[in-house]
Amino acid sequence: MLFNAACPTVMHVDINSCFATIEQQANLFLRGKPVAVAAYTTSSGCILAPSIEAKRYGIKTGMRVYEGRALFPDLIVIPPDPNKYRHVHLKLRDILSRYTDDFYPKSIDEFVLNLTKSHCLRKMSMNQIGEEIKNRIRVEIGEWISVSMGIGASRFLAKTAAGLKKPDGMETIDVNNFEKIYKRMKLTDLHGVNTRNEVRLKSAGVSSVWEMYCADLPTLKAAFRSVLAFYWFTRIRGWEIDNVEFGRRSYGNSYSIPERLITPRQLSPVLAKLVNKAARRMRNSGYVAYGVHVSASYKHAHFWNKSEINKTPLFDTRDIFKKAFNILTKSPGEEPVHTLAVSLYDIVKGAPPQLELFRDTIKKVNITAAMDKLNKRWGDYTLVTANTFPARGAVQDRIAFGGIKELEEFTLG
CATH class of the missing domain: 3.30.70.270 (Reverse transcriptase/Diguanylate cyclase domain)
Structure with missing residues (x-):
């Protein structure tokens, strides 16, 4: 090629x-x-x-x-x-x-x-x-x-x-200057080639970007041992292979906790605020979720996580919090948590199914819609559930690196 x-x-x-x-x-x-x-x-x-x-x-x-x-x-x-x-x-x-x-x-x-x-x-x-x-x-x-x-x-x-x-x-x-440029570049100068990839390439006899260009596909396969070999073989020759955009699969937020919080009850306010933020973002984009994932990394480098699937779609902040808190109660709870994270996955576009719209569900839809409208007009966390109040200084506004989903929500909102 x-x-x-x-x-x-x-x-x-x-x-x-x-x-x-x-x-x-x-x-x-x-x-x-x-x-x-x-x-x-x-x-x-x-x-x-x-x-x-x-x-x-x-x-x-x-x-x-x-x-x-x-x-x-x-x-x-x-x-x-x-x-x-x-x-x-x-x-x-x-x-x-x-x-x-x-x-x-x-x-x-x-x-x-x-x-x-x-x-x-x-x-x-x-x-x-x-x-x-x-x-x-x-x-x-x-x-x-x-x-x-x-x-x-x-x-x-x-x-x-x-x-x-x-x-x-x-x-x-x-096509006129790529050889000159490639010959002065290191492997790690390429976006997507980390030190681990560099070691693999060097083990296959590829020590520079120019050598990577000159390598045949079997050589790159020996280095990457996956479909990445074909992607790089195509990519480095200037052919388009990076034009696939994947849709959103989940909504989540995390928070690094400066205080010494150990038990689920102590972590509850932070969890509630994380759920409030993720749930509101999800609803504003027109999704409901079936899955809830909670994870915790601890001060001493341990990590715990657990996911659960719900039979019916989740959209109300209170229901999501109940699910997330129930998951959190199954954590070890023996040492201070460094970072707490919540993710809503198995998301589906659209409002809750019509068959589920009984009286209580209609009430929840109306309440969450009213809260979201007020928060959108007057600012985040203007109106929240009471259990988030102790964590009012936590979970600050942040922009994630390496992704644009949050920007899409902001732009479209």
């Missing part, structure tokens, strides 16, 4: 150091300084996004705050502000929609555009379109917001190209 020689008309747009850059755009006093947005500003808080300046000191996403400050003692650490990030996401979405209808978000800070049928290509090149988008971002969103762009014949090539000249760069990978 030869490299894809098609005209590169796919563009990947990635906001540089997204959360931190947006905070610097909003606050002039943060600009040009090492800044980190962390889930919690305490020393053990996880860094979600270091600014471009912070990255120069070796500060990376996933580090703890104390690790970041060990590298740069004056690191400015701030909590996340999801509403700011959603606002910028929607503003960027609006700008990109002027160039093509064929685009979608990969995450809060990444978009992929297919400009193959765009009218813009009749009068501008891909690079000119990219420069125009960059200028519009600076004018319409903020002068401190920069994006890296990649152009290729496939989504994978475009994303790979976007990572070559960060920050604020633009690069193209096509």
